[in-house]
Amino acid sequence: MLTTPERIAFVLLVLVCGGLAFTGFRNIIRIVRRGAPADRSDNLVARFVRAIVDVGLQRTVFKARPVVSLFHGFIFFGFSFYLLVNINDILEAFVEGWSTIGGGPIASAFNLFSDLFSVLVLIGMVMLLLRRFVQKPKSLNFNPSVKLHAKVTAGGVRFDSLIVGVFILLHVGSRWLGTALHLAEKGHGDTWLPTASLASIPFRGLSAGALETGIHACWWLAMGLIVLFLPYFPRSKHLHLMVAPVNLALAKKTPRGELAAVANSSQPGAEALTDLPWTQLLDSYACIMCNRCQDACPAHASGTPLSPAALEINKRYYANEHSSTLATGNGSSPKLLDFAITEDAVWSCTSCYACVEVCPVGNEPMMDLIEMRRSLVFEGKMADEVAEVLRNLDEKGNSFGDSARKRARWTKALDFKIPDARKQPVEYLWFVGDFASFDPQSQEVSRAVAGLLHEAGIDFGILYEGERSAGNDIRRVGEEGLFDALAEQNAALLAECEFDKIFTTDPHTFNALKNEYGPYAGAGQYQVVHYSTLLVELLETARLPVKAPLTGRATYHDPCYLGRYNRGFDAPRDVIRASGVELVEMPRNRENSFCCGAGGGRIWMKDHEDVRERPSENRIREALALGEIDYFVVSCPKDLTMYRDAVKTSGNEGKIEVVDIVDLLSRAMREGDQKRMEAAA
Amino acid sequence: MKLVVLLKRLPDLVEDLEVDDSGKALDTEFLKFTLNEFDDYALEEALLLKEATDGELTVIALDGEDVDKMLYTALAKGADKALKIENAGEASGNRGLAGIFAKVVSSLPHDLVLTGVQSAEDIDGQLAPMVAAILDEPCVEVVTQVATADGGVSIHKEYSGGVVAEFEIDTPAVVGIQASRQAPRYAPVSKVRQIQESTTLETVAGSAADTSVFTVVQMTPPETGGGAQMLGNIGELIKVLESKGVI
Numbered sequence: 001m002l003t004t005p006e007r008i009a010f011v012l013l014v015l016v017c018g019g020l021a022f023t024g025f026r027n028i029i030r031i032v033r034r035g036a037p038a039d040r041s042d043n044l045v046a047r048f049v050r051a052i053v054d055v056g057l058q059r060t061v062f063k064a065r066p067v068v069s070l071f072h073g074f075i076f077f078g079f080s081f082y083l084l085v086n087i088n089d090i091l092e093a094f095v096e097g098w099s100t101i102g103g104g105p106i107a108s109a110f111n112l113f114s115d116l117f118s119v120l121v122l123i124g125m126v127m128l129l130l131r132r133f134v135q136k137p138k139s140l141n142f143n144p145s146v147k148l149h150a151k152v153t154a155g156g157v158r159f160d161s162l163i164v165g166v167f168i169l170l171h172v173g174s175r176w177l178g179t180a181l182h183l184a185e186k187g188h189g190d191t192w193l194p195t196a197s198l199a200s201i202p203f204r205g206l207s208a209g210a211l212e213t214g215i216h217a218c219w220w221l222a223m224g225l226i227v228l229f230l231p232y233f234p235r236s237k238h239l240h241l242m243v244a245p246v247n248l249a250l251a252k253k254t255p256r257g258e259l260a261a262v263a264n265s266s267q268p269g270a271e272a273l274t275d276l277p278w279t280q281l282l283d284s285y286a287c288i289m290c291n292r293c294q295d296a297c298p299a300h301a302s303g304t305p306l307s308p309a310a311l312e313i314n315k316r317y318y319a320n321e322h323s324s325t326l327a328t329g330n331g332s333s334p335k336l337l338d339f340a341i342t343e344d345a346v347w348s349c350t351s352c353y354a355c356v357e358v359c360p361v362g363n364e365p366m367m368d369l370i371e372m373r374r375s376l377v378f379e380g381k382m383a384d385e386v387a388e389v390l391r392n393l394d395e396k397g398n399s400f401g402d403s404a405r406k407r408a409r410w411t412k413a414l415d416f417k418i419p420d421a422r423k424q425p426v427e428y429l430w431f432v433g434d435f436a437s438f439d440p441q442s443q444e445v446s447r448a449v450a451g452l453l454h455e456a457g458i459d460f461g462i463l464y465e466g467e468r469s470a471g472n473d474i475r476r477v478g479e480e481g482l483f484d485a486l487a488e489q490n491a492a493l494l495a496e497c498e499f500d501k502i503f504t505t506d507p508h509t510f511n512a513l514k515n516e517y518g519p520y521a522g523a524g525q526y527q528v529v530h531y532s533t534l535l536v537e538l539l540e541t542a543r544l545p546v547k548a549p550l551t552g553r554a555t556y557h558d559p560c561y562l563g564r565y566n567r568g569f570d571a572p573r574d575v576i577r578a579s580g581v582e583l584v585e586m587p588r589n590r591e592n593s594f595c596c597g598a599g600g601g602r603i604w605m606k607d608h609e610d611v612r613e614r615p616s617e618n619r620i621r622e623a624l625a626l627g628e629i630d631y632f633v634v635s636c637p638k639d640l641t642m643y644r645d646a647v648k649t650s651g652n653e654g655k656i657e658v659v660d661i662v663d664l665l666s667r668a669m670r671e672g673d674q675k676r677m678e679a680a681a
Numbered sequence: 682m683k684l685v686v687l688l689k690r691l692p693d694l695v696e697d698l699e700v701d702d703s704g705k706a707l708d709t710e711f712l713k714f715t716l717n718e719f720d721d722y723a724l725e726e727a728l729l730l731k732e733a734t735d736g737e738l739t740v741i742a743l744d745g746e747d748v749d750k751m752l753y754t755a756l757a758k759g760a761d762k763a764l765k766i767e768n769a770g771e772a773s774g775n776r777g778l779a780g781i782f783a784k785v786v787s788s789l790p791h792d793l794v795l796t797g798v799q800s801a802e803d804i805d806g807q808l809a810p811m812v813a814a815i816l817d818e819p820c821v822e823v824v825t826q827v828a829t830a831d832g833g834v835s836i837h838k839e840y841s842g843g844v845v846a847e848f849e850i851d852t853p854a855v856v857g858i859q860a861s862r863q864a865p866r867y868a869p870v871s872k873v874r875q876i877q878e879s880t881t882l883e884t885v886a887g888s889a890a891d892t893s894v895f896t897v898v899q900m901t902p903p904e905t906g907g908g909a910q911m912l913g914n915i916g917e918l919i920k921v922l923e924s925k926g927v928i
Contacts, residue, residue, distance in 0.1 A: 265871060378872060380866040387865075403695045403696045405696065481873070482870060485870050532740065561687065
């Protein structure tokens with residue numbers, strides 16, 4: 001029970017701090033509302049139910065860092081329960097005679113939970129503080145060239161973390177200690193409050209007055225502190241506990257591989273902070289600044305100035321610093337390149353989606369980069385080599401700058417003619433893609449695929465010189481208009497062809513046709529499969545007989561646009577196993593696969609001068625660390641080139657062979673291990 | 682500063698060139714046309730100059746396949762006006778082309794006319810000097826930079842061996858651009874489309890060349906040689922020369 005002056009003081013504190021906090025929260029809502037439109041009004045109930053379940057089970061948190069996540073779990077569950085504890089403590093302070101100690105079964109259960117959760121929260125918080133301030137993991141640092149807000153450079157995130165940590169320790173610790181003092185006052189322990197009972201023993205000798213003063217002090221440290229913390233809350237990263245569930249609920253639910261359309265076609269993309277869709281402004285408030293996205297980012301790992309985490313953190317620090325002007329919309333909206341990120345960092349992104357996939361609070365930093373690229377491209381700002389490729393794509397329909405008429409030249413070395421899908425109906429229309437058509441190494445794989453399908457008696461055809469780049473990476477570069485043009489041309493040609501399904505060996509092409517051609521051809525118009533799926537079907541129906549199963553060990557690299565984006569994890573693995581080899585997984589596999597570095601148009605750009613180790617070389621190192629591995633297996637034309645190059649540039653030539661899934665299968669159908677034996681000899 | 686850029690479209694050389702049945706011209710059935718690379722540099726240099734001087738930039742091209750897109754692209758990059766010369770007939774050679782261009786340019790107020798120093802159809806770089814001669818204006822070729830100077834224009838002209846000379850010329854003048862200070866900018870497709878929807882190209886009637894013309898007698902692909910052979914050492918060279926009866 002509080003004294004009357006204490007009660008009045010508490011109510012006054014609530015009014016003052018609540019008022020201050022209200023202004024902070026109102027500013028946040030106003031700032032977020034200034035963002036570009038994005039529709040998230042569908043299935044609101046289902047969205048929130050799903051988000052609450054995910055948060056409740058800590059599903060998104062446990063995607064990475066299991067030990068840290070466990071301690072986070074302690075704090076999360078404890079803090080959630082503390083909502084009840086706080087209500088109880090207010091009742092205790094204001095309602096005469098209210099106490100749960102020595103109450104009925106519900107009160108006892110409540111006591112037990114509050115007692116145990118208090119200890120778990122304290123353990124979790126101490127461990128997280130030890131991690132940040134004693135262990136100091138490298139993952140909390142940024143590459144030297146990453147642009148950071150001055151306050152972040154000055155240790156802002158550390159300071160914020162310390163405040164939040166100490167607040168939690170004091171809030172929960174005092175409440176727990178207060179309970180111990182209550183028990184000391186009673187002179188005996190309580191079965192339902194085991195840890196508080198233990199803690200009460202040393203205090204039993206204290207005078208009643210001293211205990212009463214202690215109880216009041218603890219109440220104020222627990223409850224007063226919460227109220228005092230309220231105005232700081234909207235400025236702190238601790239805000240994540242409120243915004244994260246909302247952010248998860250309002251996350252993009254359309255396919256991962258479908259980029260949001262341009263909101264304003266006369267001024268596409270985002271130059272200023274408030275040009276970003278409101279959902280991406282909300283991202284920075286949900287961000288807990290854990291740097292998991294940075295951990296997963298191939299661009300950051302290779303040493304470039306891109307850190308998806310720093311982007312969100314800079315947005316947040318800027319918004320905190322200018323909250324009132326941003327909220328009212330007075331003055332011009334600041335350019336993202338002035339405070340959030342550097343231009344070379346925007347171009348370092350491989351669009352691999354790892355940052356979005358791993359984010360525990362549902363942020364989409366990659367989408368900010370795409371929006372910024374859209375704006376830069378619209379102003380003609382890009383590397384000369386990118387401009388060259390885009391011009392080629394515009395004029396010739398392929399990124400190689402080669403004549404459109406030479407697109408099907410790779411078929412000339414085949415001993416049969418692939419039907420022209422423009423002239424005759426086919427069951428499978430093979431959309432070959434630029435890389436598989438023009439790159440000499442990939443052409444061999446394309447011929448191997450053609451050969452196997454021909455052998456299996458599959459009715460398939462190609463579009464010959466009529467095909468143009470499907471445009472996946474053009475869209476990721478930010479050239480929305482060119483993507484539009486290519487998609488229109490391809491869709492118009494496909495509309496004239498008769499086919500049941502489309503297949504492709506190229507995951508990038510696969511993604512665009514499957515997820516992004518809806519507006520051009522009508523949603524669900526095309527049934528698109530990756531060739532790995534088709535091969536599995538043929539293996540299962542025994543149309544591709546394996547005569548000479550291979551031996552040896554293989555590891556498999558999930559291409560981003562097949563795996564993470566479209567969840568095509570199993571079919572390529574089934575093909576690999578069918579060839580007879582033993583499949584050994586790399587630590588980063590399936591949705592956690594590590595990008596080769598070629599996506600998002602990176603394949604057309606020069607390495608950033610800060611690059612220490614290319615993502616592809618990093619990946620080869622990961623594969624070689626598995627021990628004796630014969631094959632590094634890929635299922636993407638770009639991967640073939642990227643990893644064959646990486647094996648050479650990392651000085652590992654001869655140690656591992658980069659092969660396509662279809663290479664393994666053809667060998668198992670024909671000469672078996674002979675080739676490898678010869679190579680070994 | 683009032684700037685005029687002369688643009689030419691050429692067959693895209695990534696395609697295999699074939700001679701048509703008449704034996705006197707390229708078979709254009711499968712040919713793709715593209716902007717002359719050096720004209721692209723001329724346009725870029727003109728855009729930089731326009732931005733620096735708050736000038737006005739007009740681009741001119743002869744009508745033909747894919748020309749509209751080429752002109753809309755120039756507008757999307759920042760040109761103020763695009764003129765399409767219609768009904769000029771088939772220009773016979775660069776002399777004929779220079780005549781058509783000069784006639785249109787003479788009717789435009791201009792300080793500087795820029796065009797590519799050469800093209801696949803004009804390897805010896807005659808277009809700029811011929812336009813200048815017809816207009817009776819000074820001309821500088823192989824230009825790598827154009828800037829404004831007191832009352833006139835300062836121009837960097839490149840000589841062999843990396844030697845660069847700086848000229849000051851009185852305007853109006855004609856320059857043949859070898860390279861621009863920066864790579865030609867990219868015009869995003871959506872911007873080109875927007876311009877296409879909101880702008881109509883201006884057209885002027887061209888008049889066929891009133892000068893002597895030449896006629897093509899025959900056009901043939903270049904003869905292919907026997908290829909080269911890499912020799913390992915001087916001994917092999919002596920053997921080859923002996924076998925050919927040279928020594």
